[in-house]
């Protein structure tokens with residue numbers, strides 16, 4: 545059997561534990577040795593007890609937990625070649641050359657860089673006398689499969705990312721909680737949700753909570769939006785509506801680039817999107833984790849990294865760098881206020 549390691553990196557999201565559990569159990573089922581790398585790339589660079597063998601039972605009782613039990617981190621060392629060299633040593637000395645990386649576009653970019661560097665890193669390790677030529681020859685490259693954990697659903701190439709559905713649940717709960725108060729007192733509530741470049745959470749939450757208005761980064765209103773909004777609200781009040789819900793993505797701006805949030809402080813509610821993973825995110829993590837191991841089993845040192853994505857209701861493998869590049873192109877277009885390009889790139893094609 546092969547040796548597989550799984551790690552979580554970047555911001556945590558709900559359902560990552562389910563994915564970790566699934567990687568471990570599918571790996572063991574197929575006769576692999578499976579390792580956890582704790583604390584993301586930092587654990588890979590530091591080695592030692594951060595890299596520990598997983599057992600069937602070590603992933604019991606985690607599927608219902610939020611966040612990630614194997615820890616996540618942001619790691620400056622891994623951005624440097626020296627850090628990646630230490631990581632390469634820590635993996636090859638344990639015979640690990642199959643990686644499941646669960647994280648956002650940054651983490652997946654790092655994984656791709658690592659794979660490109662691998663042969664050169666081994667040459668340096670041989671030159672330093674740290675590893676033997678024979679060991680290097682056994683592991684000419686690493687195989688990488690990425691799973692996307694992100695609550696924003698901001699990654700191109702998958703219909704849903706692990707954690708998005710749970711975030712939506714939390715938003716809906718928060719909206720439902722303020723609705724009764726709002727109705728009693730004839731109020732408008734503004735609910736801010738996450739999404740710096742991506743309005744998915746705000747838009748879908750607005751549909752699911754019967755919101756009256758929704759502000760998303762991809763569709764900035766004209767700068768006199770306050771007047772339009774107030775006028776519409778007063779018409780609604782005149783017609784007897786007692787409650788208004790306004791949902792704002794944190795990155796929403798007007799056409800002049802001013803943050804929408806800057807002007808809407810009264811009745812402001814900011815959502816916390818964590819907590820227990822939803823059934824959907826548990827199943828998504830479970831399916832993606834299993835597919836990740838199956839994909840690794842078919843890969844050779846020549847295979848390009850892939851991401852497991854959900855397309856309709858199917859698990860599919862898509863080239864990792866293609867997805868990352870498109871995701872970054874969307875972010876660039878958003879930064880340049882080229883909303884049309886961003887939306888076009890994000891769509892299926």
Ligand code: ATP
Pocket residue numbers: 553554555556585617618619620621622623624647648649650651652653654655657694
């Ligand atoms: P989130 O969506 O939560 O931001 P992310 O995976 O995009 O998740 P980042 O902070 O961008 O989060 O990246 C996580 C870690 O991945 C970094 O701390 C770094 O260790 C590694 N990483 C990111 N980009 C690169 C890169 N270009 N080269 C090497 N390593 C990288």
